[in-house]
Each structure stands twice: as C-alpha cells, then as structure tokens.
Amino acid sequence: MAANKPKGQNSLALHKVIMVGSGGVGKSALTLQFMYDEFVEDYEPTKADSYRKKVVLDGEEVQIDILDTAGQEDYAAIRDNYFRSGEGFLCVFSITELESFAATADFSRRLVYHFSESPEMPMVLLIGNKSDLEDKRQVSVEEAKNRADQWNVNYVETSAKTRANVDKVFFDLMREIRARKMEDSKEKNGKKKRKSLAKRIRERCCIL
Template sequence: MTTNSSKYNITVIGAPGVGKSAITLRLLYQEFVDDYEPTKLDSYQTMMDYQGQDVDVQITDTAGQEDYASVRDTFLRSGEGFLCVFSLTDSDSYSHIEELYNQVKLAKSMEPPQLPFLIVGNKSDLESSRQTKTEDAQRFAESLGVKYMETSAKNNENVTEAFQFLIGMLVESRSAETAPIESNTGKKKKKKNGGIKRFLCGLA
C-alpha cells in the first residue's frame, strides 16, 4: 500500500569522497561499492517503507558535481529533502557542511523545521581514523536546528534509517502544508507549520 502517488525527492549532497554514492548504492542494492566512479548526476527511483506503507522515492546523487556552481544550484532548487554527508575521517568535509547548509537555505528560501535537512557522518566503521567527535557533530547540528546521524555504508549501519527519517520529515512537511486548521473567525485555513514526527531512536 502506498501513501500517495507523489514522489518524495531526496538529494544527497556533501564534499567529494565522503561516501555519498556508497550510501545511495548500499540503500538501493544492499551492496558496498568502494571504487564507484562519479558521473555527472545519478538519479534513482525506488520504493521505501515508511511506517508500514510504501512510498515512491527519487534519490539524486550529486557525486562529481560539487565544483559546478550552475549545476549545483539547479539540483538544490529542485531538491525537496537533503541528506548532507560528511566523512568522519575527514575534518575538511565536516567544515564544508555549514556552507552547504547555507546554500540549501538560500536555494529553497526555507529554514528548519520547515526545511527537511539531515546531517550524516559517514564511515563510522573507521573509528581509529575518526577526526570528528560524535558530540561535536551533534552540537553543531543542534546549532543549525537540524538532526544528526552516523552511518557506515560498508557495514550497512543506519543507512536505511537515515533515508527513512528524511522521508518522515518530507511526509510531515507536506501534511503541514495541506492540513486545514480553524482560524479565529471560524474559517478553515492551511496550516503553515507542523511538528516533525521523530520515529527513530538514537537521533540527537
């Protein structure tokens, strides 16, 4: 059973080499691809479970497009929810997150909680090479008003959960836009803001 016929568009962004494609391909094919060659832009369509119902999801992997401003602006404007990935073993990729976050806010003219945006620290399996502490990333995410998760594409840890959480944000965001509420005059009007249902444990 599907929730509706609409697609939920998720765009995977982040600095080069952080594992954006590895996370996407792990989700889609349950395989770990370590030597993926980035192309101009890869888009996939799949069905995912959200609270027991199937939803139609389009995933755009932006691998290879980070340095092309015109292309980047296009997929930021067309994106609906954003999975912003950095590598826990690369502090430079972590420092790149705020710039990407600001680019998304500017492109969408939105801020949290209306903006579906999730920060993901990938390569949690490489603990001995970790350069970003979990608590530091959590505090940073909180300062931006967004949530944070850690994943391992290699070990398939929290990959599906990250996408499911973002889908939940998109479902709630659309519901908030269309749900009628009573105004002071007794007339119904569209609800502008809605809370995000947090259905995953372990999110900071």
C-alpha cells in the first residue's frame, strides 16, 4: 500500500488578507511580528509588500497571504488596485494618533466603492495598534468600539512591540474568511445567486 503523500502548499486553502491604514500606524510592524516574530521599530514607508505563510488554523494546515499596503496618499492608486484581491482586511489605526483613527472612515468608503458590485463586503477587523503606549492614548476604546459597531465588525487592540493580540487578529480574520467561503460554497451548490451590494442598496433606496 502506497504511503500518503504530504499535502503540498498548492493544495492548501489560501486566505488573502490586506493591511490598510494610515502611514506609521504599525501595519508593517504587525505583519513582520506575525510572520517572523520580530519587532521592527524604524518606520520606512511601504509601497506594497506581499508575504505568505503556512499556519495551522483550528487543526487544519492552511496558507495566509498578507499584502501590506502603503498608507500615504501618494500611493493611494497603487493600494486601491489591490483592494479587489482581498478576502479580508485589517483596518489599522494607532490609538496614539486621532488622525489615523479618522482616516479609517475613508478606508471604509473605499472598500464600499471597490466592492459595490460584489454580493457583499469582505471581512474586516478594526485594529487599534500601539496598545503598549496607553499613556499616549488619543482614541478611547469606546470611540473605537462605536465605529466597529457601525461597521458591524469586531474591534481589537494590538501591540506589535509586545506581540499582544497579534496572532489573534490574523487568526480571527482567517476564521471569518473561512466561514464566508463555506457559506458561499453552500449557496453555490444550492444554486442561489446573491445580488450585488450596489443592486441591494439601489433596491433599498427605491423601497424607502
């Protein structure tokens, strides 16, 4: 009897995550901490860096693909080109910088725009990074949770420096992506076709 061959990377489930948020909030630091267990303190603006890692998600070996995008407006067009490839988004701000929190509203609008023809929005987590700098906090937990509630998403505070909740946010998002894929697969097998987000919004406006 032939021995079972190990499952190759190409056959593993792949979950695509995109990091969005203003420059300097720690998107790259979170990504590198998750990927390599290292904290990079020096800030260098990112255009777009891609990473892939094999992980065990609830007993299942899967791959996560992480795209770390630029936060600066100079690279907005480059960043937006990648949006449609994402299955889940970590929308990151710094709890020490009120402007970065305000900017999350713009990223939300961009997501709605880019996914308006899709059946529904991608999975999103709102992330308040730099929780180790509590004495410099400018954004309260209540403010952040209120915004997350408005978006109907979860809010988690992280620290790339201390590694607090770093694994949690990536694994939580992968679980949400996996659940969405399972739901989509069931609907596909049941031959139910969902209307695009834009069509549902237009219909709702007509009804109102």
